[in-house]
Amino acid sequence: MYEAVVMGLSAGGMNVLKTIIPALPATFPLPIAIVQHIAPSSDGYLAEYLGQISAIPVKEAEDKEILRGGTAYLAPAGYHLLIEANRTFSLSIDESVNYCCPSIDVLFDSAADVYRQNLIGIVLTGANADGSKGLKKIKEGGGLAIVQDPLTAEVPYMPQAALNATVIDYILDVSQIAPLLARLGKVGEGENNVRSIS
Amino acid sequence: MPLLKTDDESTEIESLLKGIHERYGYDFTHYSQASLKRRLNRVREHTKLFSYPELLERLYQDEQCFDLFLKHMSITVTEMFRDPAVYLSIREKIIPILKTFPFIKIWHAGCATGEEAYSMAILLHEEGFLDRARIYATDFNKQSLETGQAGIYSSKNMGTYAANYLAAGGKKNLSDYYSSSYDLVKFDDFLKEHITFSYHNLVTDGVFGEMNLICCRNVLIYFDKVLQDHVLSLFTESLRHGGFLCLGSKESLNFTKVKKMFEPVDTKYRIYRMTEALHV
Ligand SMILES: C[S@@+](CC[C@H](N)C(=O)[O-])C[C@H]1O[C@@H](n2cnc3c(N)ncnc32)[C@H](O)[C@@H]1O
Numbered sequence: 001m002y003e004a005v006v007m008g009l010s011a012g013g014m015n016v017l018k019t020i021i022p023a024l025p026a027t028f029p030l031p032i033a034i035v036q037h038i039a040p041s042s043d044g045y046l047a048e049y050l051g052q053i054s055a056i057p058v059k060e061a062e063d064k065e066i067l068r069g070g071t072a073y074l075a076p077a078g079y080h081l082l083i084e085a086n087r088t089f090s091l092s093i094d095e096s097v098n099y100c101c102p103s104i105d106v107l108f109d110s111a112a113d114v115y116r117q118n119l120i121g122i123v124l125t126g127a128n129a130d131g132s133k134g135l136k137k138i139k140e141g142g143g144l145a146i147v148q149d150p151l152t153a154e155v156p157y158m159p160q161a162a163l164n165a166t167v168i169d170y171i172l173d174v175s176q177i178a179p180l181l182a183r184l185g186k187v188g189e190g191e192n193n194v195r196s197i198s
Numbered sequence: 199m200p201l202l203k204t205d206d207e208s209t210e211i212e213s214l215l216k217g218i219h220e221r222y223g224y225d226f227t228h229y230s231q232a233s234l235k236r237r238l239n240r241v242r243e244h245t246k247l248f249s250y251p252e253l254l255e256r257l258y259q260d261e262q263c264f265d266l267f268l269k270h271m272s273i274t275v276t277e278m279f280r281d282p283a284v285y286l287s288i289r290e291k292i293i294p295i296l297k298t299f300p301f302i303k304i305w306h307a308g309c310a311t312g313e314e315a316y317s318m319a320i321l322l323h324e325e326g327f328l329d330r331a332r333i334y335a336t337d338f339n340k341q342s343l344e345t346g347q348a349g350i351y352s353s354k355n356m357g358t359y360a361a362n363y364l365a366a367g368g369k370k371n372l373s374d375y376y377s378s379s380y381d382l383v384k385f386d387d388f389l390k391e392h393i394t395f396s397y398h399n400l401v402t403d404g405v406f407g408e409m410n411l412i413c414c415r416n417v418l419i420y421f422d423k424v425l426q427d428h429v430l431s432l433f434t435e436s437l438r439h440g441g442f443l444c445l446g447s448k449e450s451l452n453f454t455k456v457k458k459m460f461e462p463v464d465t466k467y468r469i470y471r472m473t474e475a476l477h478v
Contacts, residue, residue, distance in 0.1 A: 063418075063419045063449060079448055082232035084232050084422075090230040090232050090233060090419060091419045093275050094233060094275065095273075109236070110233075
């Protein structure tokens with residue numbers, strides 16, 4: 001049974017978030033941790049805005065906050081976001097990774113350690129290769145990998161880099177992602193077999 | 199790097215940290231594990247010792263290797279006037295109160311290479327009471343402290359710092375406070391005369407007394423809840439009654455044991471004032 005979703009976006013990501021998060025049902029059971037590359041000076045407006053148009057709560061992740069199901073968390077600008085073994089967030093201002101802080105790889109790497117096969121990783125539009133190492137690690141741990149179809153992505157470089165890095169379970173148009181997540185998130189319906197169909 | 203099962207890896211890391219504590223007295227057992235693990239990976243890559251027991255053995259015997267380990271454990275990322283709005287808030291909300299004291303003491307805990315302490319010295323200078331202040335800048339990274347003591351930094355960051363300085367309410371130009379040669383800048387000695395750089399380990403060392411203001415920014419995020427509470431209670435013992443505490447922009451007193459001893463001065467910028475006496 002899946003326990004969490006991690007998501008990484010860069011250039012073009014705002015529009016994609018505006019499509020995916022509001023399309024999730026209020027009953028969506030899993031926590032979603034999101035790294036959207038963003039200028040270090042930005043102030044949490046994105047989380048507030050997404051929260052207003054979504055059925056699930058959306059907030060900036062706080063240090064040592066417990067991950068709750070059905071909540072979307074955004075990495076604060078200028079901080080790496082990591083997940084601890086006890087299912088809480090940690091922030092750090094370590095060096096940039098792939099020239100990024102927050103870095104998608106940092107989030108994915110820590111999440112893969114914690115959730116192993118119970119993790120869903122998603123790499124979406126963007127202009128650099130952040131996230132592909134992390135997605136590879138999620139796959140190595142037995143988790144599920146989803147990538148936005150580079151053909152329909154606003155900026156195809158990042159999803160393409162992820163595709164090149166590892167075996168991907170689903171290559172999807174943005175509009176298909178929320179319905180799939182809603183399906184995967186449903187508890188106790190044998191949904192874990194879904195992977196073998198892909 | 200070989201993939202270990204998560205649980206095994208956690209146990210091995212635990213043993214490594216215990217071993218280090220035993221041998222050298224440095225206690226990392228209550229650091230946030232996820233980012234600690236990333237730093238351990240760097241040590242493992244650097245030393246080519248990928249097995250934790252082997253790494254521990256080497257660390258036990260080889261003090262130079264331990265120095266390398268320590269360097270990796272300390273994240274020295276810092277800036278002058280990081281989060282300029284915080285300094286603006288300090289200028290507007292705290293300085294007027296501090297000015298009523300004949301002499302004030304400020305502690306920058308986890309000061310890294312000292313940029314924060316120089317920022318504060320400049321701010322106090324512009325507010326006209328640097329002469330009545332002493333700034334203590336402490337860290338457990340000796341190399342960082344030496345950099346701070348020298349006051350010499352790479353010029354390549356000065357553009358960002360100058361912009362931060364102005365956004366923080368700076369009254370002149372940042373370049374008025376340093377001299378440059380080639381790609382280095384050196385901050386003026388009159389600033390340093392008011393700063394004492396010294397070694398202090400927040401985990402194992404004690405009270406650092408009678409402060410009017412403690413700035414501990416972007417250090418607590420590296421600690422787990424237990425250690426955060428420990429360090430915060432150290433701060434309450436080191437603050438004068440009515441003293442101020444300034445945390446990083448993404449750190450807060452919410453859900454900490456000392457919360458009720460403080461009132462928020464600026465919620466957005468994580469500035470607090472200690473209102474209660476100790477152990478009440
Ligand atoms: C990311 S830097 C923050 C620097 C600065 N305060 C800022 O916000 O820009 C964290 C600093 O905390 C220091 N640190 C970590 N653990 C410490 C400890 N136990 N005692 C003292 N300093 C510590 C590190 O050496 C490093 O210099």
